[in-house]
Amino acid sequence: MLALLRLMQYLAGHRRAVAASILLMLLATATTLVQPQVVEWAVDFGIAQGDVHTVAVATLALIVAAVASGALHFASGLLLTRAGQGMAYNVRNDLFRTILSLSFSNLDRWRTGELIVRCTSDVTTVRMFVRMGFLMMMQSLAMLGGSLALMFATNAELARIMLAIFGGTLALFLVLATVIRPLIMRVRERLDALNNTLQENLAGAKVVRAFARQEHERSRFEERNRAFLQLSLRVGYLISMAFPFLFFLGQMALVAVTWVGGLAIIEPAAGRFAAGLTLGQLVAFNEYAMLAMWPILALGMTLQFLTRAAASAVRIDELLAEQPDIVEPGEPSSLAGRSPAVEFRDVSFAYGRGEPAIDGVSLRIAAGETIGVIGRTGSGKSTLAALIPRYYDPDSGSVLVAGVDAREAVLDELRRTAIVALQESLLLTGTIRENVGYAAVPVDGAPGTAAPDSRLRRAAELACATDFIDEREEGWEAHVGERGVGLSGGQRQRIAIARAIAADPSILVLDDVTSALDAQTEREIVSSLYRELREKTVIVISQRVNTVRLADRIIVMDEGRICGEGTHDSLLETNEIYREIAETQSTELRV
Template identity: 30%
Template structure:
């Protein structure tokens, strides 16, 4: 029990810290507090004037001043309440907007290793669902918190002034309310935490299935995914019912306690009016003030329930915000000199859940030359590219540009000099033009875009599309063929004009005619640039200045095509195998 209480206290501190991170506009917060004060004070004045009005009517001594003051109090309360509610809602929306902005910017700064470990849907759930829980707390409950607290405090003071024995009798219900809310609150916290976890799992499954729907249908896996989805939906249903059971017990109990207190007060107050200890107007005012306490207390009870739900969401959001980001090192301002060679020095790397993928790899990539990396699948070629892009940090050894380790450069500055064309190039939903221009930090003219497409031999098929460069490519570029997506990716690299090129099977999805054309375009592009090529088809790299053979994470050969053909047994086998396959075709 103590550990649960400590956990709630820790999460409350985290929640408060999280809200402070959203940089609430202080001036607007002061305005909101002021309006809430005016609304609460006007609300406290209304029962007092009502008391006077009832007493005046009881003695048939009509006074217009009391009636006018009562109307004015109603108007002030209504106007202040309207503005207070709007500005508080605005404040709540701004807090959640800033929180989502924090999460969005944090997500973009997270390292690739984070996304390797987390499902896409879970990350989406954190930004959408968890922030929605916090938004509900702020806009639906915290909106009325200030005025509720002021109303309760003011009403209690006035009640003690009117009749302290009845006020003490009313407060006898507080221990009962506390005994109800405390265990229910702990239960709600645990249920809400699990419910958000299950929501994240379902969002993850939904994202995965929708993204890979072609795979699902190609392997007739609809029935499997139907069962998976129904299982997650059933889990959400069960936890939703658990939450509903707690709420179903908590709210009626609270209402029962409040109604019991009201009945006792009315009965006891009637007796005091009969004895002359209390006037009829004072009893009416007492009951009205009692409602001004009971209504906010019900709101506070709902706030308490919503707060417990927000604690679990806060815990998960904090984990993202506290996660280590990619190291930028912007303060060093070192300039990247692409005319220097890239030195791979005793480089080793292992993913968290695997053995070493690269083992003591050493070689030099000359500046302005073409270096090809070949070898069997699983040898570590793509992992080496990921380390060059600084997606991961080496386990041992280092990569240097000249004499400077590449992690000493600002990450953005380093990547800005690299053009990376992957083996599989999914495009972003948008037009052909937007995909070619993606990542450019300046305005790009139509002539530049068309030139890049022409050099990548993409202009011909682009002109045949319905809207040309303004044709929508669909999510992940599904409306285009693999070869067309590849050529758009190459056009993007050409447009960026990088000093270092990394081509991971850049021509793998092209037919023989397109491959020849793109090879010529790439040869032109590679002139004067440091180029690193991964290739399984050795015919595409025979003219490389040097070829590195990477086998089971180790460099087992280095040299030109002719040198390796004479001295390296595996390279000889690869060449003979591909020559045989080509002859059979």
């Protein structure tokens, strides 16, 4: 509930609209509540007296009241719709800003599906509460209070009987609500599980088919679907059982009015209850009883809206409260004008509470040096690379970039200085030009101004990407999708490499981005990078001995440690792991 209240702050900009909407709604309710009074007057002073004129005036008044009430409801709903949508807009923007602020380790903890549901369906649930639930609740309370007050004003004794019956109904209702509430929460959880299965099957649609596991996935989905169905049915049955019962109690109110009120009118002297009741008052009472019945049922719906919105608000709040693990330092140091050396000082790092992925690594890389990194999968090569632009902070020790502790550097500058072309080279939706130029902000230009074509072209040449780009009919304007539809793995990798080069970093790291390329192309790209980017520090992580041997110096990684460094020849002599890798690759060649 607290979380929901906190989210209501997003209505702050719409305070006047919300207030006006509530006011209009109260006016509409008042207009409805006046109607039985008009009927009472028509019966007592018109129908009972045979006065057609009075009946006509009353009828006209009823029409005016009905039209007014409708118009007021309409205006009130319109205002609240605007406020609700405005709130949802602001919440979505803030959620997205939060997601953008999250660092790698935060993202490791969140599932994509969870993030999507929070930004979409959870926001909608809260909005629906603002638009429907909140108004219904206010209206129900106003209607219930208003009709009870007017019943008391009309005839206190009869009103007390009504109060007893409605009180009983409300109590029963609250008992039911407390039983159903936790069930509704669990229904929501099962819906989450169902959604997760669905999301996974959409994201991994091709894997499922490749392994012919449709049957397995179908039964998994069916199982969760059934769990959801069963619980939903239980809630549904409970509600269907409850409503006739509540209605029955409501009908009892009519019975009581008819009997007690009827007797009081027939024998005013003998009537112990409801003395002095007129026929018109009896009819009005009847209407008030009906009017009071509706809010009790509506409160039930409201409670559902409220429960769901409260659950969604908690989930939204959780995401909004997520603090990025990597933040700008208090007094950041600028990296501008410094030479791009990299140094690891006794660095250790583990993902979450796992085994250390990097274990006491010390390493100096001079500005302009070219480095090759090799090692078995899982030896910590990618992690080593990720620590340079501060995708993660080390648990102990420090990483220095251009002589500044990465944790002290201006974060944006650090990420422009050191760029890692990542192993899974995801392209964004857009043209090849947009992808290659994604981070290519001109040195002297404002962000957003396009990089000169010559620079993009140069980057593509270094990445050996110009051949296949020029072969395409649309050339640089060819569209690539989220997963680079229409491009082979190797072509995607080359565009990703070009994207990193075009960003013009002083420290460029290629993390296994050449794995989908043939050995020949890989060698070509790496040797031209080493040759052309003389003043830059270039680190190439690769599985191939023939590629890393082009570097000034080779680092061999094993189980998070550096287990050897040197040149190809010296490592062949001194390093067992390097020799093993080299031998398997040379036999592969011979075969």
